[in-house]
Amino acid sequence: MAMQVSVIATSSLGDRSYLATDGRVAVVVDPQRDIDRIVYLAGEKGVGITHVVETHIHNDYVSGGLQLARLTGAEYLVSAHDEVGFDRMPVSDGDQVTVSDGLRLRVVATPGHTFHHLSYVLDEPGDGGWSPVGVFTGGSLLFGTTGRTDLLGQQHAHTLAHQQHTSAKRLADLLPDGAQVWPTHGFGSFCSASQADASESTIGREKQANPALRLAADQFVIETLAGLDAYPAYYAHMGVANTAGPAPVDLSPVTRADAGQLRERIAAGEWVVDLRHRKAYAASHLAGTIGLGLDGPMSTWLGWLIQWGVPITLLAETPEQVAGAQRELVRIGIDRPAAQATGTPEQWATDLTDLRELTVADFAALAAAHSGNIPDGLPAPRVLLDVRMTNEWNAGHIDGAVHIPLPDLPKRLRDVPAGTVWVHCGSGYRATAAASLLANAGHDVVLIDDMFGRAEQAGVRMAASV
Template sequence: MSFRTPGLGDQTYLLTHEGKGVLVDPQRDIGRFLDAAAGRGVELRFVLETHLHNDYVSGGEQAALRTGAELVLPAAAAAAYRHTPAFHLEDIHGGSGLILRPVHTPGHTPEHTSYLVLIDGEPVALFSGGSLLVASAGRPDLLGPERARTLARLQHISLRRLAALPPGVDLYPTHGEGSFCTATGAGKLTSTIGAERADNPMLAIDDPEELADTLLAVPMPIPAFYQYMGPANTLGVPPMPPVRVPELDRPAVGTHVVDIRPRRSQSRGMLPGSLGIELDDDFGSWTGWLLPYAEPLTLVAEPGQEVAEAVTQLAQIGIDTVRGVVRDLGEAATQTYELAELDAFVMRLAQPDAQLLDVRMPSEWEQARLVGAIERFLPDLFAHGVPAELDPQQPVFVACASGRRASIAAGLLAHKGYQPIVLTDAGVPDLVAALHKRDAA
């Protein structure tokens, strides 16, 4: 069975065979995996890690400690805690005909190792981590530009090593759609070796240098918190603490304030200087990207709004610093912005000297471009400031792909004294089509 973590774009897997279980690439919140195993009467025998993860804090060590399972890591990972090192093609026997065969597949990281599962001598499944993905491959540049091209060439070797497996072998990658660990947009969550041979564009590239050129041609952004994940997973992390969030009358002193309410509530009034990130699957990732890592936080939530999901997402990337939650803002919520549906947004854009800000990432700009828009990727807006071309005396129309990132930007703009108007529940492609329709009328 598989466990999807949408905000990270990752999959964790639980393989079961004759009452024994193999857990692959678990996130830190291990309760959901162990509960599933216990509910099926499965004894966890192995916990496998394909690599030292860049995008989340692993729960592998703690899952093994809690259950007595054998923790297996790539030998070259050299993690600081007790584990069984996996060496290339040195089989790990699980009994009852189960064999786990490590396959060294460097490229995404130097130590990266995939695991081929054999039942009674027949290869049936491959856990490929961040190596061969569905219609894609793992990024080689997360450890810095100095090593990126070397890792990209190694990825070429690794992809072909895996593609040489029997076509009927099922493919179970860890990284998938929505992950910043993929070199290009990944497709479905799982596949087969045969299907990837036929359709994966990365396998159609024969030359290692050409593959490196392709993988590195359009650098994707690297979330700021990624730099902390590798070291944490090398040294080990404590168990995820219980989700306990005290109720506060006002933000705790010395904390950043993160407003997790729906954007319509945020637009009507936020605490000045607070960061508005409405609670959704990628809440933790955006918080870890936009704020200084692991500094103390106070959450702002609606009355009755559940905050456990927000705390869990933060813990998945090693942030255990939530000090409490505020639900009654009273008259202090003075920071506001506007929301506009597509038709109203288009109509108001017709006013003279309208200012338009596109906060999507660069690869999205290439797919659909707004003529005359100022382009500033959301994290760059926070890191480098509001573009000097924007006039605070005039409204700023803000767009992204859905309104989510635009509403996050709007909170910052409002705090800086601008007058943001967010395109909500629609995206730049919709806006481009609507503007073309208006201009053609």
């Protein structure tokens, strides 16, 4: 059987894991913490997992590598230069690991995303010996970009950016143009310096498209560092967990909460998160909750917004949706929600007065309000709040808007002026979370559930570009 590489995508975090097999044995690269997906895939293919490899100590998720290796008896390959609290097979630049007579890994040091980052060249046998099929690049060479270089502290960002450029060039020089590139980050992950829309790539394509391979080192460093925006606060806990050795996950159902208990949790300042779609949330929800639907990157924004360790209760229409949220949360180290409830808002309320709705508008309504023609049923905007990230704001924003990125909002609610707040983001997803935070703080809120790209066409006046 020819070499086969399967992608295990975790779209909610913007990452990919991989299973490479020769038809008999398999190597797993950068597995997420919920390893049952990988075990199922290996079983489906009828292959045994003999090696699990990490390209680096991850900052954006808790790894499942240690548990997968223990479960399968596989060798666990981790950089020899990373100090970790568990047994592993230490590997360094230049090492070769023969997995089988049909599959070999070559270890290549590619510092930049971290100091001890490794890439793994996947070789298969040919007429003249081993030949490269592709390379697992982790957070090094991504599709059209590279992994960000500031996660270990701003004091290291410049040095690591230079190393990232050198590492990308090394891979391009080492491998033929037809070699596949299999990165872990770059599909929405905040570990990526920027985002690209490619679904696959090769070394040859990256030579044409990737700034790390087109720009001189100094210019690459300048542009990379200038483009970095904030990253999730929970990243501070991921590297620590991965270095110590993550515990196995428990995805069994959590305790059910009745309406009275939900009210008590809200009153105690705990986070009660409504996982329904934002349209359902806006129509009716339990006052005091936060709207973060499962249709978006719920775990990223929840992990970024909360104070680490605060009890979290999940509300959803079905038990399956709660289970999906649990799976997403364990990936970032939130192991066990405090409670859960399923059903409808009416079932979660002790009294119908506990229910609340959000007023919803679009950018056409905002344009009309700005021109003095306020649509019926909508309060006039006293404040227009933009909760997108700083890079999004800098790329273009509405004239007169106030900018507070969503991750900053819980600590800056007092900075929001009094009066009716119309709030928007890029699509309506983050704005829903912001609207719920604002409403919980006593603000009158209008949620703009619309795509930001439609604002100017709808007649909203944009600020002059700088």
